Each structure stands twice: as C-alpha cells, then as structure tokens.
Amino acid sequence: MLTALVAVPVIGALLAGFAGEGRGPRVIAALAMAVELGLCLALWLEAGPLFRIGGHGAWLAYESAAWIPRFGIDYQLALDGLSLPLLTLTAALGLVGVGASWTEIRERVAFFHANLLFALAGTVGVFLATDLFLFFVFWEVMLVPMYFLIGIWGHEGRTYAAIKFFIFTQASGLLMLVSILALAFLHADAAGGFSFDYFDLLDLDIGAPLATWLMLGFFVAFMVKLPAVPLHSWLPDAHTAAPTAGSIILAAILLKTGAYGLIRFTVPLFPEAALAFAPVAMALGAASIVYGALLAFVQDDLKRLIACTSISHLGFVLLGVFAWNPWALQGALMQMIAHGVSTGALFLLAGALQERLHTRDMAAMGGLAARAPVLAGFGLFFAVASLGMPGTGNFLGEFLALLGAWQASPLWTAISAAGLVGAAIYALILVQRSFHGEPPADLRPADFDTREIAMMGALAVALLWLGLYPQPVFDLAEPVFATLLTETRP
Incomplete structure (x- = not known):
C-alpha cells in the first residue's frame, strides 16, 4: 500500500x-x-x-x-x-x-x-x-x-x-x-x-x-x-x-x-x-508570526497578501514544535492541516479572480459581494477561518500551539498572541477591499461555476469538520507524539 x-x-x-x-x-x-x-x-x-x-x-x-x-x-x-x-x-x-x-x-x-x-x-x-x-x-x-x-x-x-x-x-x-x-x-x-x-x-x-x-x-x-x-x-x-x-x-x-x-x-x-536550541527557535516562530502579519498589512497584490499570511500562520507551527509538549505538538499538526485547507482555498479564490479580472490588485476590485455573491461568500468564510474563528480548524491549531507554548515560554507566547490581532486586521482588509466598497464601472465578473463551488464547498466542510470534530486527528497522532516525547525526554 x-x-x-x-x-x-x-x-x-x-x-x-x-x-x-x-x-x-x-x-x-x-x-x-x-x-x-x-x-x-x-x-x-x-x-x-x-x-x-x-x-x-x-x-x-x-x-x-x-x-x-x-x-x-x-x-x-x-x-x-x-x-x-x-x-x-x-x-x-x-x-x-x-x-x-x-x-x-x-x-x-x-x-x-x-x-x-x-x-x-x-x-x-x-x-x-x-x-x-x-x-x-x-x-x-x-x-x-x-x-x-x-x-x-x-x-x-x-x-x-x-x-x-x-x-x-x-x-x-x-x-x-x-x-x-x-x-x-x-x-x-x-x-x-x-x-x-x-x-x-x-x-x-x-x-x-x-x-x-x-x-x-x-x-x-x-x-x-x-x-x-x-x-x-x-x-x-x-x-x-x-x-x-x-x-x-x-x-x-x-x-x-x-x-x-x-x-x-x-x-x-x-x-x-x-x-537546548528551543528558545531561539521559539523566538524565530514569534518573529515570523508578527512580521508575517506586518508584511500582509502593506500588500496590494491579493496573492502576495495571502502568501505573507502563510509566514505568520506557520510561525505558530514552529512555536509549537519547539515547545515540544503534547498540547503544542497537537496544535502544530492541526495548524498544518487547517492552514493547508484554508490557504489552498484562498489561493483558489485569488486564481479565479485573476482569471476573471486579469489583475490581482485589490484596488481594482471592490463590490464583488453584489456582483459575484457566491464567490464573495466563500471568500468571506475562508478569510474569517484564516484569522482563527472558533469552529474552524485554524482556531484549534493556534489555540493549542499557544497553550502548549505558554508552558515552555510565556514571553514568546505573549508576543505571538499579538499575531492573532494582526490576522484579524489583514483578513478584514482582504474582505473589505476585494468584496465591498464601490466597484469599478466595468467590473462584471462571472460568479463561481459548479466546478468551483464543489471544490470550495468541500474545503469549507473539511475546515468545519476539523474545527468541530477534531478527535480523529488527535487520536491518530497521540501515540506518535507520546512516543516522541518519551524518547526525547532528557
């Protein structure tokens, strides 16, 4: 097999x-x-x-x-x-x-x-x-x-x-x-x-x-x-x-x-x-969370904004791995999976917009909620999931990573938590500039077709499943992490 x-x-x-x-x-x-x-x-x-x-x-x-x-x-x-x-x-x-x-x-x-x-x-x-x-x-x-x-x-x-x-x-x-x-x-x-x-x-x-x-x-x-x-x-x-x-x-x-x-x-x-190197690695994780969020703030290119959010979100993974305890490792794994689903969906959305509008510049968008409501609705869902909304896998991953990291380093955990505020800001910037406001006069994008709705719908269901019923993932990974923690214990 x-x-x-x-x-x-x-x-x-x-x-x-x-x-x-x-x-x-x-x-x-x-x-x-x-x-x-x-x-x-x-x-x-x-x-x-x-x-x-x-x-x-x-x-x-x-x-x-x-x-x-x-x-x-x-x-x-x-x-x-x-x-x-x-x-x-x-x-x-x-x-x-x-x-x-x-x-x-x-x-x-x-x-x-x-x-x-x-x-x-x-x-x-x-x-x-x-x-x-x-x-x-x-x-x-x-x-x-x-x-x-x-x-x-x-x-x-x-x-x-x-x-x-x-x-x-x-x-x-x-x-x-x-x-x-x-x-x-x-x-x-x-x-x-x-x-x-x-x-x-x-x-x-x-x-x-x-x-x-x-x-x-x-x-x-x-x-x-x-x-x-x-x-x-x-x-x-x-x-x-x-x-x-x-x-x-x-x-x-x-x-x-x-x-x-x-x-x-x-x-x-x-x-x-x-x-022994863990404090340095956790500091780099905290720096990635905060710096990635700051990079996302200043982007006009939709794909570049989404890319910068990956630096921030995966900083939680680095933080959790080097906290090296059960909470943090489960959070790191959940964040890896949930980030893959939500960011993959956001890039699918960005690609669909570029194919329709021939631009990734958010200043040339606006008003999509009225003219392509299904596309905008999925965009809102995955943007909100990306900022760590409870009920999605992203929330669980970040929460558990921070919970485990607090046991290892309260300082870097507190700094990393600021990234949650940053995520809310850049996610709402993405939604506001892309889907709301006054649309350009010549903006007439086609809404999602059946193929795109099926893909985005499946990803949305997966993200909700991870957030509302994560136990199968936790149960599958728990013996692995228990063994790793036992074998690496000083």
Missing part, C-alpha cells in the same frame, strides 16, 4: 505527460489524485494495530527492501499517525490543484500536469521515507517540478521567482545532505557499517558540539521550506508568480514538509541539541 501511494502519482504523471494536449492530461491527473485520496481514506478506515520498528515509534505500516546495500541504503517507507493526515491533505489538495488548472492552463497542458503530479509524488515520498538517503531523494524530486511550474506557467517575474525558489531550497537542502552523510559516517564508526536507516540513527550517541552543528543542517533546510524569518524571502515572489495550482500545492502541501521534517527528524535525531 505504501509503495502504491508513491506509484500512483508517478504513473499518473507519466500517462499525463504522453497524453497529448486537450482534456486527456487533465482527466488522467484528476483520476490519479482521486485514486490517491481513496487510498489515503482506506488507510484511515483500516488502520491496523500499532507496532514498533527498531524499538521505536507507534507505526501503522512499514515496507523495506535492500536498495544499495554496500552503503547501507534501503528502500524504506513507514506510515504513522503523523504522516497519514498529511498524506490525506496532499491527495485532497492535489485534486483541488488539478481542478483549479482546468481552464487556466491552455499551453503545454500535458507537461504541466506531469510536473504537478511529480511534485506531489515527491511530497508523498517525503512523508513516508524512513531511510534518510531516500528521504533526500524525494526532497529533491519535489523541487524540480515546482521550479518548472513557476518558471514556465507563472505570471510576471516568474523566471526570477523560480530561480530564487530553487536557490533557497537547493542550498539549504545541501546543508541537510551534509548532516545526513555525517550521520551515516558516525554510524559506520560506531557499528562498523554505513546506515541511513532512521531507526538506527535514532540510537546514535553524538557529542554535544557536533550534534548542534548537524541539527542546524536539518533545521535550516526545514526552516527555509516552512518558511520562517529570516529565511522567508523567496515565498512571496514564488506565490505571486506561480500559477494557481502551483500556489495551492506550494502553500497547502510543500510548506508542510518543512514542519514535518522538524517533528520527524530535527528533534528526535538530536534531542538534547534541539531542545
């Missing part, structure tokens, strides 16, 4: 790439992601008993086969209650991304959908790989297709944005590769053979100075992808230039690989070094 999760988008990408132009690639991509979503839902319904691998964890499924035995490299995939919700998010938002590009992409349609599915396949691999060499391969696989999505089908400034995205992620990824190789050599010194096995490396005893440097190699790579201040500057450019599907995939899914890496690798592999 785990190999199938990786194989389905890969096969879909190959079929879509050779399907010619027209509807064929779109249909193939949609079917591939529908099958992927079905597999994820089947895993939710048929989750088996938990078991330990290498003496670690509470795992649901595991696959392993020798790949390059000379260097201790295996094809090794594993699934637990942390990765399964993120895989489901990947499949669901991948399907939305295909739907969002249904009428927007008109040139090189086959190549576009092949790249979209390859990026999603790399993300699936990142969430499943437990061999660190294989993890790095998947990490690189998801970058190249995204570079093409931005650079070929993006909007103005796309070449600059694509190159900036690639340089930031590739350079930080090389730092992570150095740390991975160092761990393999340390294992060879300790056990007489190379190993990239996550479960073997968890048992390594690494001295304090070296552990700190190796931890920083992982930390910087994941901070860039999250992204967090001061490594965030690539994000607004990439989101602004990307096509709608690219923005959805980037914000809703690829950014979560950074947060996932912090939870899965950075703290468990280097618990003492990471927890």
